[in-house]
Amino acid sequence: xxxxxxxxxxxxxxxxxxxxxxxxxxxxxxxxxxxxxxxxxxxxxxxxxxxxxxxxxxxxxxxxxxxxxxxxxxxxxxxxxxxxxxxxxxxxxxxxxxxxxxxxxxxxxxxxxxxxxxxxxxxxxxxxxxxxxxxxxxxxxxxxxxxxxxxxxxxxxxxxxxxxxxxxxxxxxxxxxxxxxxxxxxxxxxxxxxxxxxxxxxxxxxxxxxxxxxxxxxxxxxxxxxxxxxxxxxxxxxxxxxxxxxxxxxxxxxxxxxxxxxxxxxxxxxxxxxxxxxxxxxxxxxxxxxxxxxxxxxxxxxxxxxxxxxxxxxxxxxxxxxxxxxxxxxxxxxxxxxxxxxxxxxxxxxxxxxxxxxxxxxxxxxxxxxxxxxxxxxxxxxxxxxxxxxxxxxxxxxxxxxxxxxxxxxxxxxxxx
Numbered sequence: 001x002x003x004x005x006x007x008x009x010x011x012x013x014x015x016x017x018x019x020x021x022x023x024x025x026x027x028x029x030x031x032x033x034x035x036x037x038x039x040x041x042x043x044x045x046x047x048x049x050x051x052x053x054x055x056x057x058x059x060x061x062x063x064x065x066x067x068x069x070x071x072x073x074x075x076x077x078x079x080x081x082x083x084x085x086x087x088x089x090x091x092x093x094x095x096x097x098x099x100x101x102x103x104x105x106x107x108x109x110x111x112x113x114x115x116x117x118x119x120x121x122x123x124x125x126x127x128x129x130x131x132x133x134x135x136x137x138x139x140x141x142x143x144x145x146x147x148x149x150x151x152x153x154x155x156x157x158x159x160x161x162x163x164x165x166x167x168x169x170x171x172x173x174x175x176x177x178x179x180x181x182x183x184x185x186x187x188x189x190x191x192x193x194x195x196x197x198x199x200x201x202x203x204x205x206x207x208x209x210x211x212x213x214x215x216x217x218x219x220x221x222x223x224x225x226x227x228x229x230x231x232x233x234x235x236x237x238x239x240x241x242x243x244x245x246x247x248x249x250x251x252x253x254x255x256x257x258x259x260x261x262x263x264x265x266x267x268x269x270x271x272x273x274x275x276x277x278x279x280x281x282x283x284x285x286x287x288x289x290x291x292x293x294x295x296x297x298x299x300x301x302x303x304x305x306x307x308x309x310x311x312x313x314x315x316x317x318x319x320x321x322x323x324x325x326x327x328x329x330x331x332x333x334x335x336x337x338x339x340x341x342x343x344x345x346x347x348x349x350x351x352x353x354x355x356x357x358x359x360x361x362x363x364x365x366x367x368x369x370x371x372x373x374x375x376x377x378x379x380x381x382x383x384x385x386x387x388x389x390x391x392x393x394x395x396x397x398x399x400x401x402x403x404x405x406x407x408x409x410x411x412x413x414x415x416x417x
Contacts, residue, residue, distance in 0.1 A: 035097030049268035056271035114279025
């Protein structure tokens with residue numbers, strides 16, 4: 001897979017001007033040919049897409065081989081090693097300019113309790129450095145296909161392993177590496193020249209036909225299953241060919257589980273841009289709890305400034321930690337609430353004589369979103385953070401008009417203050 005990938009190797013424009021590309025030319029920083037194949041006719045586009053699609057699985061297999069190699073080097077079983085130490089990692093995936101992903105990872109030894117406990121004294125960084133290279137070489141993954149042929153996917157020969165020095169004595173420090181990883185975490189597939197949207201037709205969900213028993217061609221994609229023609233994408237020809245290859249491979253039965261049509265705009269890569277082992281550091285759930293507590297404190301402070309009472313958190317349900325399937329669709333009473341008849345029958349003479357009052361109207365989440373001119377997800381956030389009062393009937397969330405009026409009045413007073 002020879003490609004003009006000068007920017008994958010060089011760090012600044014000055015170095016680009018001193019070192020020639022593989023084609024023998026010194027390209028400027030903004031040259032459109034950077035990242036494109038030297039010979040597009042012989043470039044292995046199928047292998048490039050399959051590499052992106054299996055990169056995450058290859059990393060998972062590497063972590064298993066790394067643990068096996070370390071246990072063999074220590075002369076103990078994997079069970080005994082897992083009881084004494086834990087191998088933690090954090091990695092980010094970066095798109096090269098030629099459209100292939102590669103990983104930047106931090107791997108370290110922890111105690112059996114994770115990052116809160118130190119590793120044993122006999123597990124040093126030298127053991128980890130000596131184990132990574134053989135684990136990389138023995139990690140392969142075979143892709144079986146009768147159409148494109150069997151392929152063996154493995155790591156390339158160009159990899160670099162350095163020790164991180166927390167005290168700053170060496171070349172790399174922990175803060176420098178954290179900034180290095182954060183820089184690549186901010187990059188996305190668009191940096192390689194592709195598009196930022198799915199190419200699967202939403203009307204037919206990529207099937208090409210719509211309807212029940214009698215199937216008809218999708219009126220939007222005309223049976224192509226594409227949200228927009230691939231030939232009209234505003235991308236470079238090299239990127240368009242990778243997208244087309246991913247789309248063609250996605251139609252093969254042996255690659256159905258890869259869902260390559262869905263991830264064609266990502267050039268076949270369907271993993272997360274950032275992953276970490278469970279005990280590497282704090283969890284995303286803990287970070288969400290901190291943000292939720294901060295937003296609740298801000299909402300309570302706004303109520304205090306506006307002179308409104310703060311709800312008791314012990315009696316208000318903030319979130320629901322579990323969900324249980326009840327049924328599909330509305331129940332009879334819920335259907336009446338969700339779709340009230342246009343002509344509501346008036347109270348009976350007996351009710352009028354008894355002085356019956358008219359019930360308060362209730363609204364659905366979609367109706368509230370339409371009235372406020374916001375998305376339904378924003379309405380759910382308002383409910384979750386107790387800014388908008390609501391109640392549930394079965395699986396349905398409802399908001400009274402009085403609660404909506406109170407929320408609007410509160411926000412108006414806050415803005416006026």
